[in-house]
Amino acid sequence: MLPCAERVVASISRRLFRSYLSVSSRRRCNITAFMPEAAGFDGVSDRSTLQDFSVSNSEKFWAAAARHRLSWIRTFDAVRDCDLSRGKIKWFEGGKLNVSVNCLDRHVHTCPDKVALIWERDEPGSEVKVTYRELLDMTCRLGNLLRRRGVKRGDCVTIYMPPCPMAVASMLACARIGAAHNVVFAGFSAEALSERIRDAQSSTVITVNQGVRGGKLVELKKTVDEAVQSCPTVQQVFVATRTENPVLMAARDVALDEEMLKEDVVCEPEAMDSEDVLFLLYTSGSTGKPKGLVHTQAGYLLYAALTHRYVFSYQDGDVFGCVADIGWITGHSYTVYGPLANGGTTVLFESTPIYPDPGRYWEMVQRLKINQFYGAPTAIRLLLKYGDQWVRKYDRSTLKTLGSVGEPINTEAWEWYHTVVGDGRCPVVDTWWQTETGGICISPKPSDPDAEIIPGMAMRPFFGIKPVLMDTEGNVQSSSDTSGALCIAQPWPGMARTIHNNHQRFIETYCQPHPGYFFTGDGAYCSKEGYYQITGRLDDVINVSGHRIGTAEIEDVVNQCPVVAESAVIGYAHDIKGEGVFAFAVLKQGVDTQYGDVSQQLKDTVSKKIAKYASPDHIQFVKRLPKTRSGKIMRRVLRKIVEGDLEGLGDLSTLDDPTAVQEIIQGNSELC
Numbered sequence: 001m002l003p004c005a006e007r008v009v010a011s012i013s014r015r016l017f018r019s020y021l022s023v024s025s026r027r028r029c030n031i032t033a034f035m036p037e038a039a040g041f042d043g044v045s046d047r048s049t050l051q052d053f054s055v056s057n058s059e060k061f062w063a064a065a066a067r068h069r070l071s072w073i074r075t076f077d078a079v080r081d082c083d084l085s086r087g088k089i090k091w092f093e094g095g096k097l098n099v100s101v102n103c104l105d106r107h108v109h110t111c112p113d114k115v116a117l118i119w120e121r122d123e124p125g126s127e128v129k130v131t132y133r134e135l136l137d138m139t140c141r142l143g144n145l146l147r148r149r150g151v152k153r154g155d156c157v158t159i160y161m162p163p164c165p166m167a168v169a170s171m172l173a174c175a176r177i178g179a180a181h182n183v184v185f186a187g188f189s190a191e192a193l194s195e196r197i198r199d200a201q202s203s204t205v206i207t208v209n210q211g212v213r214g215g216k217l218v219e220l221k222k223t224v225d226e227a228v229q230s231c232p233t234v235q236q237v238f239v240a241t242r243t244e245n246p247v248l249m250a251a252r253d254v255a256l257d258e259e260m261l262k263e264d265v266v267c268e269p270e271a272m273d274s275e276d277v278l279f280l281l282y283t284s285g286s287t288g289k290p291k292g293l294v295h296t297q298a299g300y301l302l303y304a305a306l307t308h309r310y311v312f313s314y315q316d317g318d319v320f321g322c323v324a325d326i327g328w329i330t331g332h333s334y335t336v337y338g339p340l341a342n343g344g345t346t347v348l349f350e351s352t353p354i355y356p357d358p359g360r361y362w363e364m365v366q367r368l369k370i371n372q373f374y375g376a377p378t379a380i381r382l383l384l385k386y387g388d389q390w391v392r393k394y395d396r397s398t399l400k401t402l403g404s405v406g407e408p409i410n411t412e413a414w415e416w417y418h419t420v421v422g423d424g425r426c427p428v429v430d431t432w433w434q435t436e437t438g439g440i441c442i443s444p445k446p447s448d449p450d451a452e453i454i455p456g457m458a459m460r461p462f463f464g465i466k467p468v469l470m471d472t473e474g475n476v477q478s479s480s481d482t483s484g485a486l487c488i489a490q491p492w493p494g495m496a497r498t499i500h501n502n503h504q505r506f507i508e509t510y511c512q513p514h515p516g517y518f519f520t521g522d523g524a525y526c527s528k529e530g531y532y533q534i535t536g537r538l539d540d541v542i543n544v545s546g547h548r549i550g551t552a553e554i555e556d557v558v559n560q561c562p563v564v565a566e567s568a569v570i571g572y573a574h575d576i577k578g579e580g581v582f583a584f585a586v587l588k589q590g591v592d593t594q595y596g597d598v599s600q601q602l603k604d605t606v607s608k609k610i611a612k613y614a615s616p617d618h619i620q621f622v623k624r625l626p627k628t629r630s631g632k633i634m635r636r637v638l639r640k641i642v643e644g645d646l647e648g649l650g651d652l653s654t655l656d657d658p659t660a661v662q663e664i665i666q667g668n669s670e671l672c
């Protein structure tokens with residue numbers, strides 16, 4: 001039986017042998033063509049020396065990037081003033097800028113008719129294109145309307161809208177007049193919405209009459225009506241029109257489209273300080289009560305723009321297809337702010353991966369000629385179940401880069417994404433980051449064009465990011481080829497500044513566990529070559545008879561079993577082993593087999609591929625797993641079910657489908 005680290009190394013070496021992209025002919029890049037501001041950096045000749053420079057000369061690197069990439073009203077006096085141990089994070093102080101000007105006006109000067117947004121509406125083939133000029137007009141009208149209706153600099157506006165141009169204009173209108181926004185995913189219940197409105201103390205909410213998703217109408221305005229009943233701060237609700245159907249309008253409701261038309265298309269942008277709040281955003285709630293993380297103006301925008309360009313090799317003229325909802329940080333950074341700051345064309349996806357059929361994504365790729373596609377492992381696993389024919393039917397030759405985010409991507413899903421979706425020719429970038437980090441921190445790119453990409457590994461830190469791994473005693477692991485708690489050793493501009501109304505919780509969660517470092521809460525392995533692999537959330541690490549193992553690793557093996565669609569693994573108290581392994585598995589559609597046989601097969605596979613101790617003690621077959629609305633598995637709920645603590649299931653406001661939990665509770669009581 002191999003110790004944990006060796007086992008991981010063995011599995012990674014196996015993967016390395018099957019290296020997907022040739023390492024033999026590594027091309028060197030012209031560094032100035034790659035990143036113009038790097039021209040002034042001493043000793044920087046390629047991307048890897050640029051990476052070293054960005055970490056050891058962090059202030060110089062970020063100052064040059066900030067000057068080059070952002071348009072300032074007044075340039076900054078200091079690059080950074082940070083003390084991670086006290087939760088003090090300030091970048092580009094003294095600088096003044098406006099984020100909406102950076103995302104719109106400057107591109108309108110150079111290319112007003114360029115398409116900024118492609119709104120991929122629910123019904124395939126009904127997309128709407130919005131140019132930079134049009135988006136600026138919408139944003140200005142909306143900004144003027146908000147101002148006229150009393151929204152001021154420093155207020156916080158809650159936006160409860162599906163991905164649509166009006167939602168983007170709402171975010172940018174807030175930025176234009178200096179208000180913060182709080183986008184709440186438009187799939188949340190009235191209760192979850194009201195909790196977030198109350199926490200953000202919003203007096204203004206922006207919504208649409210109805211949403212349309214997967215061929216169904218979603219009563220968004222009704223949900224807002226219900227939510228604001230318990231939100232005494234709310235004074236006005238702006239209602240945009242998505243469908244023809246009228247909705248009841250109360251005295252506080254304002255018909256957004258009509259009122260906007262009365263406004264001017266010129267709206268004076270507010271000169272914002274670099275450290276003024278741009279938005280708050282609640283986390284997915286996978287591990288506990290969602291936190292309202294605060295991001296500020298300059299640092300966030302710079303980081304979103306730079307990561308968008310370099311992680312995805314985004315070129316001017318490309319069509320960027322991030323299918324995340326704008327209610328999540330991925331939608332903020334890679335549907336809205338990153339692409340627009342770069343003057344790009346970005347897709348707003350309103351539908352679902354299986355509407356009207358499981359070919360939806362790829363039909364969209366063909367029709368919109370998408371060059372970069374960015375999605376979540378949960379959707380990839382779902383589509384994989386339906387078979388290759390749904391992909392192969394469509395022309396995907398425009399695709400250049402495929403991205404994955406949100407959870408570890410298991411090997412089977414990675415390979416399918418790479419070989420079937422990307423025809424084996426598009427790099428797959430597994431991007432690790434969090435709501436807290438503002439943008440991607442670890443991903444295979446940027447790297448030299450032909451550098452290797454290892455399946456299921458996030459691999460390389462982004463510019464300015466210095467990851468470290470802590471051992472269980474809290475010491476920095478000095479050598480590579482080790483696992484530990486993933487921390488980041490120095491601040492970067494995109495990181496969150498605080499938790500709204502609760503700086504103490506921010507300090508306790510991220511700064512105190514390892515003073516002087518940003519603590520991510522995730523575990524990682526660093527290979528001999530210095531590549532990182534995320535092993536899952538530290539809460540999800542199981543300690544079986546003294547062997548520590550990440551749930552992601554066991555799930556990866558379980559998922560490789562041909563009949564399994566997806567799985568979730570948790571640890572439970574075990575008298576002898578300390579913790580035992582409990583697996584929940586969803587079988588592929590149409591699999592007609594005996595659970596008992598599959599159970600044994602899964603246990604044997606884990607024993608063989610990892611170790612006997614990692615083999616599940618129990619396997620429960622379920623129809624679906626409990627997931628957050630953003631598609632992440634909520635293992636904490638499964639743990640409580642197995643412990644029999646049904647009273648202690650915790651905050652379920654972000655749970656996608658409560659019936660999944662009921663089914664599992666019932667199945668579990670029958671099993672045990």
Ligand code: ATP
Pocket residue numbers: 283284285286287288289290291329404405406407408409430431432433434435436458520521522534536537632
């Ligand atoms: P909460 O913090 O409320 O529990 P959450 O952590 O799911 O919710 P997000 O900020 O949306 O909220 O997700 C960030 C987390 O998602 C990361 O900390 C990590 O656990 C996981 N994650 C994101 N990308 C990856 C990836 N590429 N590989 C592995 N895990 C990832």
Ligand code: MG
Pocket residue numbers: 283287434521
């Ligand atoms: Mg988190």
